[in-house]
Amino acid sequence: MTVPPLPRTLILDYYDSYTNNLLTLFTQLYSDAEVLDKVVVVKADKYTWTDFKKLVLPHIDCVILSPGPGRPDNPTDIGFALDLLRLHALPILGVCLGHQAIGVAFGGKIINTPQITHGHVVPIAPVRPTKKLFSSSAWLDSPAGKEEQFDVVVYNSLTVDPKSLPDDLEVTAWSVAATDRPSTIQGLRHRSHPIWGVQYHPESISSTRGPALLQAFLNEVHLYHKRPTTFSSLKPEIISSCAYRVASRAAKLPRSRRVSLSGLPTPPITPSGSRAATPSGTRAVSAKPSHMAEKKYGVVGKGLRTQDVFERLVLSPTRKGKEKAIGEVWLDGQTPTRPTTTSLASPSFLVTYSLATRTVTLHRPSNEPITLPLSDKTTFWDWFSAGNQILTARLGTRSSRTNGWRGGWVGWFGYEMKEESLQGYTRRNKNGTQADEVDAAWAWSDKLLERTSDGEWIARGVLRHEAGGGEETASEGESEMLNWLRKQGIEFGLEPADWQEYLDEIQPILMGSADRATTQPASSFPTFRPSATGEDYRTRIDACREAIRQGESYELTLTTRFDASAPNLDPYSLYLRLRSFNPAYYSTYINFPCLSTPRGQGMSVLSSSPERFLRIDGDRRVEMMPIKGTRARVKPGQSKEEDARRGEELRNDHKERAENLMIVDLIRSDLLSCCIPSTVTVPKLIALESYGVHNLVTTVQGTLAENVGSVEAVRRCFPPGSMTGAPKLRSVQLLDDFEKQQRRGIYSGALGYFSVDGVTDLSVVIRTITVEGDNLSIGAGGAITWLSDRDGEWDEVLTKVKSVVGVLEGVE
Numbered sequence: 059m060t061v062p063p064l065p066r067t068l069i070l071d072y073y074d075s076y077t078n079n080l081l082t083l084f085t086q087l088y089s090d091a092e093v094l095d096k097v098v099v100v101k102a103d104k105y106t107w108t109d110f111k112k113l114v115l116p117h118i119d120c121v122i123l124s125p126g127p128g129r130p131d132n133p134t135d136i137g138f139a140l141d142l143l144r145l146h147a148l149p150i151l152g153v154c155l156g157h158q159a160i161g162v163a164f165g166g167k168i169i170n171t172p173q174i175t176h177g178h179v180v181p182i183a184p185v186r187p188t189k190k191l192f193s194s195s196a197w198l199d200s201p202a203g204k205e206e207q208f209d210v211v212v213y214n215s216l217t218v219d220p221k222s223l224p225d226d227l228e229v230t231a232w233s234v235a236a237t238d239r240p241s242t243i244q245g246l247r248h249r250s251h252p253i254w255g256v257q258y259h260p261e262s263i264s265s266t267r268g269p270a271l272l273q274a275f276l277n278e279v280h281l282y283h284k285r286p287t288t289f290s291s292l293k294p295e296i297i298s299s300c301a302y303r304v305a306s307r308a309a310k311l312p313r314s315r316r317v318s319l320s321g322l323p324t325p326p327i328t329p330s331g332s333r334a335a336t337p338s339g340t341r342a343v344s345a346k347p348s349h350m351a352e353k354k355y356g357v358v359g360k361g362l363r364t365q366d367v368f369e370r371l372v373l374s375p376t377r378k379g380k381e382k383a384i385g386e387v388w389l390d391g392q393t394p395t396r397p398t399t400t401s402l403a404s405p406s407f408l409v410t411y412s413l414a415t416r417t418v419t420l421h422r423p424s425n426e427p428i429t430l431p432l433s434d435k436t437t438f439w440d441w442f443s444a445g446n447q448i449l450t451a452r453l454g455t456r457s458s459r460t461n462g463w464r465g466g467w468v469g470w471f472g473y474e475m476k477e478e479s480l481q482g483y484t485r486r487n488k489n490g491t492q493a494d495e496v497d498a499a500w501a502w503s504d505k506l507l508e509r510t511s512d513g514e515w516i517a518r519g520v521l522r523h524e525a526g527g528g529e530e531t532a533s534e535g536e537s538e539m540l541n542w543l544r545k546q547g548i549e550f551g552l553e554p555a556d557w558q559e560y561l562d563e564i565q566p567i568l569m570g571s572a573d574r575a576t577t578q579p580a581s582s583f584p585t586f587r588p589s590a591t592g593e594d595y596r597t598r599i600d601a602c603r604e605a606i607r608q609g610e611s612y613e614l615t616l617t618t619r620f621d622a623s624a625p626n627l628d629p630y631s632l633y634l635r636l637r638s639f640n641p642a643y644y645s646t647y648i649n650f651p652c653l654s655t656p657r658g659q660g661m662s663v664l665s666s667s668p669e670r671f672l673r674i675d676g677d678r679r680v681e682m683m684p685i686k687g688t689r690a691r692v693k694p695g696q697s698k699e700e701d702a703r704r705g706e707e708l709r710n711d712h713k714e715r716a717e718n719l720m721i722v723d724l725i726r727s728d729l730l731s732c733c734i735p736s737t738v739t740v741p742k743l744i745a746l747e748s749y750g751v752h753n754l755v756t757t758v759q760g761t762l763a764e765n766v767g768s769v770e771a772v773r774r775c776f777p778p779g780s781m782t783g784a785p786k787l788r789s790v791q792l793l794d795d796f797e798k799q800q801r802r803g804i805y806s807g808a809l810g811y812f813s814v815d816g817v818t819d820l821s822v823v824i825r826t827i828t829v830e831g832d833n834l835s836i837g838a839g840g841a842i843t844w845l846s847d848r849d850g851e852w853d854e855v856l857t858k859v860k861s862v863v864g865v866l867e868g869v870e
């Protein structure tokens with residue numbers, strides 16, 4: 059069976075979090091280059107109906123109406139789709155909401171589906187004989203066409219009422235009835251116009267026969283247009299109306315790596331013009347004059363505890379006020395099964411961002427903070443992304459490293475940064491955010507001490523020197539960020555003398571005695587109390603389920619906050635307790651004493667997050683690992699068999715698997731907004747990982763397109779889907795209301811680093827204590843679906859908080 063030529067296809071996106079996954083069906087039939095040339099995803103409200111008819115319709119060959127939140131009989135949810143369907147000027151395929159729109163456009167009624175189901179696999183049976191799509195030759199010749207039934211994933215609360223089906227429409231498929239699940243309409247076609255719909259999601263990772271369905275549709279499109287040998291490309295104006303464009307290629311990597319014979323980098327030019335001495339033992343690995351230096355210590359210091367080295371190198375100099383540092387950073391990271399590096403750093407300056415005032419603030423040791431209002435057209439993401447791209451090109455040398463921070467930015471984007479990342483988002487309550495909130499904080503460090511997973515130490519430095527031959531140079535003129543920072547006297551990269559001084563500082567520490575450091579872990583956690591009662595939370599669960607019943611969302615990650623007050627607390631000693639109580643892959647301690655928020659002076663993040671948000675390695679491979687599905691582990695000393703049983707029970711739980719699948723499909727769609735479509739894959743679907751709690755974890759990967767930088771990639775996937783639910787935009791708007799506009803802050807955001815070599819690694823901020831002055835908070839929540847049980851969900855929240863701080867007070 060041959061694949062027809064690819065027609066110009068416009069996918070109208072009703073702000074769903076699965077729409078981009080349709081691209082994956084295309085790339086199973088056509089090349090990336092062809093798909094990106096002929097298929098475009100456009101937000102459904104991008105054009106008015108009048109403009110669409112004039113500017114778009116004459117220049118495309120077919121339309122796909124995407125899934126989406128809401129109802130097809132609500133004009134704010136469905137825009138001009140009903141007019142488009144009634145005009146039937148070209149072939150149209152509707153998926154889920156788009157399919158329901160077909161029902162409504164020709165006179166059918168929308169009702170609640172008898173069994174509301176999201177993220178479950180159900181069998182469906184095509185009706186035969188029937189004309190078109192499910193009986194087109196492409197379909198009948200395909201393996202799917204020969205089967206009586208096949209499995210698909212459904213995400214719907216609503217359905218076309220079979221009793222209301224107008225004569226113009228014919229059912230092409232039904233779900234197979236089961237005792238708890240009556241049969242519902244799964245496919246429709248118009249009897250005389252080229253219009254088809256499917257209620258299920260052919261693009262879901264767990265649906266079968268998706269490409270065969272698409273091919274059957276494209277065959278119909280081919281037939282409709284009288285079988286041309288080829289279709290032309292989309293007009294550039296239409297392509298550029300797409301929300302996110304990705305290039306069909308990955309950036310080329312400089313593969314050759316040259317290490318100078320002496321193992322030393324070209325000596326940098328000092329400001330006076332003379333060649334500086336290169337610190338001994340330093341080695342650079344690069345095809346271009348490298349700015350990245352490293353010194354490996356081998357067995358030296360291997361017997362030391364990381365805590366002791368952190369205290370001597372990072373903590374005591376800043377505490378004595380001697381160091382030129384703005385704070386303390388320990389990217390700790392621990393798990394027995396997934397080895398990771400540890401990095402210790404004393405950043406030299408920090409930029410923060412406030413959404414309320416749209417200002418950036420520069421913080422330096424012993425200087426007054428300086429602020430910069432961003433222009434109306436610029437978001438913090440744009441500002442930071444453009445600057446970071448140039449810094450990476452100028453200072454970093456890409457390598458195939460998969461792990462570790464080599465210097466550059468470390469910090470976080472708080473959850474509220476969604477306001478500038480999520481297309482279509484509007485903050486309803488403008489008073490909710492105070493001016494002196496810290497919505498994003500990124501500190502720069504051009505030196506750090508790394509501990510490899512083998513326990514060896516490596517000092518890493520980003521050196522400053524003039525552009526040398528063959529170096530990619532990017533103009534600073536392009537970056538508002540770099541120009542402004544330069545004006546404030548900020549330089550990126552160390553002078554060779556500074557690097558030498560750093561090595562001189564490290565040497566005696568690593569050669570020193572293994573005496574234990576003086577700081578003791580806090581003897582207990584402060585007492586955390588819920589900010590909302592269990593009853594409040596249960597009521598909010600009901601509100602979530604009602605929104606799901608109405609088709610507004612498929613899953614909502616509802617959260618709440620637990621607060622504690624602890625005057626004179628040493629956040630570091632509390633972190634020491636946390637890291638032994640709940641060691642996690644993304645365990646992190648960050649302390650910025652200079653920051654102040656409405657809750658106090660000084661801000662620290664004490665994280666024990668197990669969840670990867672997004673990592674980009676040296677080959678521009680992106681990996682996201684959403685967690686969904688949680689069970690408590692047994693208490694220490696209790697039976698291992700019982701612990702394993704709970705893990706297995708979680709792995710086989712239909713509700714939890716569905717929660718996970720919904721986020722996996724969302725994450726795939728997020729990655730498709732920045733990766734080459736055919737590269738987005740799911741190598742590991744719903745695996746059990748057991749650390750502080752049992753969790754179900756999925757791995758989604760892709761290769762970043764050449765036109766997308768690391769910060770931009772993060773922005774397109776922000777906020778993390780596991781903290782929002784699906785579809786993302788509608789769900790976060792609903793959650794803002796259900797959570798009473800309460801700020802989530804760092805919790806639910808992303809924390810980690812953008813390394814100068816382009817390697818990026820960020821966690822989802824969960825299981826994390828935020829300290830602001832004397833006030834501490836922990837956010838916690840869970841995914842609410844139609845199948846959620848009020849008590850079970852509240853217990854899950856308590857389980858999560860207890861995995862961080864052991865005991866809780868004031869909970870029913």
Ligand SMILES: C=C(O[C@@H]1C=C(C(=O)O)C=C[C@H]1O)C(=O)O
Pocket residue numbers: 615617669684685686687688780781822824825837838839840841858
């Ligand atoms: C919301 C939290 O966790 C999120 C929700 C999970 C779930 O519903 O199972 C699991 C991990 C996180 O993505 C939290 O820990 O506070």
Ligand SMILES: NC(=O)CC[C@H](N)C(=O)O
Pocket residue numbers: 124125126127128129153154155156213214215216217608609610
């Ligand atoms: N996935 C979808 O498109 C869902 C459509 C509609 N909102 C429903 O719940 O039925």
